[in-house]
Structure formats: C-alpha cells, structure tokens
Amino acid sequence: MLSSLHTAAAEVLASADAAGTTTPAGTADRLRPLLAELSEAPSGRLDYRLAVVAPMKAGKSTLINAVLSRELLPSRGPAMTVLPTCVVPVAAESAREPVLTVPGSTIEGITALAHQLALPGYQPAVTTAVWQHPHLTAAEARLSGTGAAVPTHRTVGTQAIHAALAEMNDLLRLALTVLPHEELLAQLPGLQPPEVVVPVPWTATGPAGGWLVLVDTPGPDEDLPPGMLDRFVTQEIRRAHELLLVTDATRRDNEAEHTVTRMATSVRKHVFTVVNRVDMADEARTPSSSPSQGSGVRTVARQGLAAAGVLRHPPDGERRREASAAARAFLRTAFPLDWEHHAEVLSGAEIRNLARRQWEQSGVPALLDQLITVRARDPGAWALAHLLSRLASVGAPAIAVSGRPLVPPDGITVLASRRQQVVERARSLYVRSPITWR
Numbered sequence: 018m019l020s021s022l023h024t025a026a027a028e029v030l031a032s033a034d035a036a037g038t039t040t041p042a043g044t045a046d047r048l049r050p051l052l053a054e055l056s057e058a059p060s061g062r063l064d065y066r067l068a069v070v071a072p073m074k075a076g077k078s079t080l081i082n083a084v085l086s087r088e089l090l091p092s093r094g095p096a097m098t099v100l101p102t103c104v105v106p107v108a109a110e111s112a113r114e115p116v117l118t119v120p121g122s123t124i125e126g127i128t129a130l131a132h133q134l135a136l137p138g139y140q141p142a143v144t145t146a147v148w149q150h151p152h153l154t155a156a157e158a159r160l161s162g163t164g165a166a167v168p169t170h171r172t173v174g175t176q177a178i179h180a181a182l183a184e185m186n187d188l189l190r191l192a193l194t195v196l197p198h199e200e201l202l203a204q205l206p207g208l209q210p211p212e213v214v215v216p217v218p219w220t221a222t223g224p225a226g227g228w229l230v231l232v233d234t235p236g237p238d239e240d241l242p243p244g245m246l247d248r249f250v251t252q253e254i255r256r257a258h259e260l261l262l263v264t265d266a267t268r269r270d271n272e273a274e275h276t277v278t279r280m281a282t283s284v285r286k287h288v289f290t291v292v293n294r295v296d297m298a299d300e301a302r303t304p305s306s307s308p309s310q311g312s313g314v315r316t317v318a319r320q321g322l323a324a325a326g327v328l329r330h331p332p333d334g335e336r337r338r339e340a341s342a343a344a345r346a347f348l349r350t351a352f353p354l355d356w357e358h359h360a361e362v363l364s365g366a367e368i369r370n371l372a373r374r375q376w377e378q379s380g381v382p383a384l385l386d387q388l389i390t391v392r393a394r395d396p397g398a399w400a401l402a403h404l405l406s407r408l409a410s411v412g413a414p415a416i417a418v419s420g421r422p423l424v425p426p427d428g429i430t431v432l433a434s435r436r437q438q439v440v441e442r443a444r445s446l447y448v449r450s451p452i453t454w455r
C-alpha cells in the first residue's frame with residue numbers, strides 16, 4: 018500500500034536535490050527521514066514503537082515485566098539496564114515461549130568489548146570496579162572464562178532470556194565503568210537493541226500486519242561516563258512513535274525527573290505518564306494528577322508483576338512447580354515479614370483471589386486499558402497513521418517561488434494525492450480502530 022508513496026517521495030527528493038532548483042522551504046529536510054519508514058513498510062513489518070523512559074530505578078523494567086506478566090527483563094536495586102531492549106507482545110497462540118534475538122552487530126560489539134576488558138592491562142581497573150559494584154562479580158568471572166561472555170544470537174524461555182540480558186547489560190556496565198571514553202565511543206554505535214517476542218494473555222495480535230514494540234531504556238541520569246546512556250535514550254526517543262514517561266513517586270520534582278521530562282517533551286510526541294512506586298510514597302509527595310503531559314496512571318509495578326505471575330498460571334495447569342514458585346514470590350512481595358505463615362494458612366484459591374485484587378490495585382490493568390491494548394490491537398494502523406500525519410506536514414502543493422523554476426513541478430501534488438489514496442484505503446481497512454485518519 019505504501020510503495021506508491023515511497024516512489025513519489027523519492028521523486029520529490031531527487032528533484033529537490035537537483036542543482037538550481039527550489040522546493041517549498043524545509044520539504045526535503047522533513048521528507049528525507051520518512052523515506053526509510055516508507056520503504057520498510059512493503060517488507061511487511063510496520064512497527065509501532067512505544068519507548069519507556071525514566072530516571073534510573075524508577076521501575077521501567079519492572080513495569081514492562083508486569084505488562085508481560087513475567088519476570089523477563091532484568092531488574093534489581095542497583096542500576097541495571099544499559100542497552101535498550103525491544104519487547105514485542107504477541108498472542109499466546111503465536112508463540113509458546115518468549116524468544117530473544119540479538120542482532121549480529123550487537124554480538125560483535127559486545128564481544129569486542131569483552132576481549133578488551135579481558136586484556137591484562139585492564140585487570141586492576143576491573144577488580145576495582147567489581148569491588149565498588151559487587152553485583153558485577155558474575156560479569157568479571159565470565160570474562161576470565163573461555164568465550165562465555167559472548168551473547169548468542171537466539172535464546173528461548175523466560176529464565177534463559179532473563180539471564181542472557183542480565184549478562185549482556187552487566188558486561189556493558191563493566192565496560193562503561195572501566196574502558197576509556199574513546200574506545201567505547203567506537204563500539205557503542207554498533208549496538209542495536211536485542212528483541213524479545215513474548216506471548217501475553219491480553220492481545221490477539223500475531224506477528225503479522227504490524228507489531229507493537231515496547232522499548233526498555235536505561236536511566237540517563239546514571240553515574241556513568243557523561244553522555245553514554247543519554248545517547249541510547251535519545252536515539253530511542255527519536256525512533257519511538259509515542260513515549261511512556263515513568264516517574265518515581267518517591268523522588269518527584271528533582272533534577273533527574275526534569276531532565277528526562279525535557280528529553281521526552283522536546284520531540285513533540287505523545288507522552289503517556291506513569292507515576293510508579295506509589296506504595297513507597299506518602300500522599301503529600303504524590304499528586305493524584307499526573308504531571309503536565311495529560312493522560313496517565315499511578316502504579317505499583319512490583320505488586321502488579323508478582324500478582325500477574327500467579328494469575329498467568331491456570332490453577333490446575335501442567336506447570337505446577339512454576340505456579341507454586343510464582344505463588345511464593347507473590348506472598349513474599351505481599352507479606353514481606355511473614356510470608357511463610359501466609360503460605361501455610363492460605364489455600365490456592367485464596368492466594369489467587371488475593372492476587373486478582375492486588376493486580377487490579379496495582380494500576381497495571383489501567384495502563385493496559387488506557388494505552389497498551391489499544392495500540393496492540395492494530396499496531397500497523399497506528400504506525401501508518403503516524404507516518405501519514407508526518408507526511409502531511411511535508412509540503413503543501415507547490416506554488417511558484419519568486420519566479421524561479423519550481424521543482425518538482427508537480428511532485429508534491431502527486432505525493433499529496435497518493436497520500437490521500439492511502440488515507441482512504443486505511444479508513445476502509447481499519448474501520449473499527451479509534452484512529453482519526455487525516
């Protein structure tokens with residue numbers, strides 16, 4: 018459907034680049050970045066990217082895990098995420114288990130960093146870094162092993178993916194802490210986000226006709242070499258169609274929150290706001306309305322994740338061991354001081370009822386209802402609407418500019434009319450979607 022638009026856009030650009038010609042101001046600059054998206058579409062994959070951005074430790078990874086109903090992305094008390102990670106939720110029938118794919122360029126980049134870190138000259142710096150950040154001990158141990166620090170291209174299953182992502186992120190964190198700035202700058206641009214396709218209970222979308230991609234990002238305010246993580250975050254903000262800005266209810270109105278909010282709002286994309294960790298903040302510090310960007314919800318991601326773990330397993334399903342591990346993890350979160358007592362006295366049905374209540378109270382269902390499931394129903398349509406609206410701003414049909422030849426003579430008119438044809442077609446294809454086609 019979009020190939021005719023790509024041809025028209027390429028013709029406008031080719032004419033605009035020809036010597037001595039004039040196009041309406043800014044046309045080429047606005048059109049050029051769209052060309053890649055227009056040519057990607059005929060290959061059948063239209064992504065709608067929703068980037069999750071926040072200061073460090075606001076709970077980005079935990080929130081995505083809660084949405085996925087499984088502990089897939091690594092999270093912990095000390096700083097964790099370095100490399101942005103794409104997550105594609107699909108219908109449970111489309112995939113039995115989550116599958117992680119790491120791009121070849123990322124494997125090469127991380128392998129090169131691992132080899133550098135393993136050089137004897139860096140040993141003292143690595144030892145000091147691990148002494149300061151004991152959670153990196155495992156990454157150091159893998160470096161001295163034989164090639165075990167190298168990520169593999171494909172990994173299947175929640176636990177294996179969790180471990181693989183934790184390894185990759187910790188290795189990168191060690192590299193960011195130890196290696197000189199210039200050497201890192203040479204490797205980092207080659208690191209493309211890994212991608213995990215995950216079965217979830219709340220969508221019927223298979224891997225066809227457009228994918229919703231949730232992008233987990235690092236906290237740009239981390240105490241690492243300046244600019245390193247900003248670069249990843251800025252790139253994902255630029256690539257995203259829409260942003261999910263998470264703020265931490267226990268750390269409101271500080272410099273970190275202002276920085277991330279500025280980064281998110283500077284690009285003029287729709288921002289949906291989540292105030293997370295509301296269980297840890299007193300009401301006085303958490304205004305009931307969300308920050309300035311309009312729509313938003315308040316969440317307790319950790320509670321949502323623990324409850325979802327219980328609810329994901331059918332009460333009489335085959336995976337009993339996993340179900341009882343999920344029940345224990347849930348009770349540990351719900352009753353940190355005496356969870357063992359609750360494990361003894363509560364029946365399976367009582368634990369499920371409690372989990373259902375806590376899931377509802379966690380705010381995660383509200384996030385699903387207000388934002389995520391709406392986008393997941395027709396991600397291709399949302400991506401297309403976004404693309405068409407950006408194309409609409411490229412240039413009005415050309416009018417003569419101070420007597421000089423106008424180029425393309427009618428290229429922009431052709432582009433505009435093809436765009437209109439695509440809009441009409443999309444209107445008839447996606448009649449039930451809440452998108453306003455313009």
Ligand SMILES: Nc1nc2c(ncn2[C@@H]2O[C@H](COP(=O)(O)OP(=O)(O)OP(=O)(O)O)[C@@H](O)[C@H]2O)c(=O)[nH]1
Binds near residue numbers: 080092097294316317
């Ligand atoms: N009490 C409470 N803890 C939470 C909540 N959400 C996340 N956490 C905990 O906060 C810690 C940090 O969560 P992460 O998901 O790693 O946060 P993040 O924003 O991804 O962190 P970085 O990737 O390091 O920037 C973990 O120990 C989570 O279990 C919440 O709503 N309430």
Ligand SMILES: [Mg+2]
Binds near residue numbers: 092097234
């Ligand atoms: Mg994280």
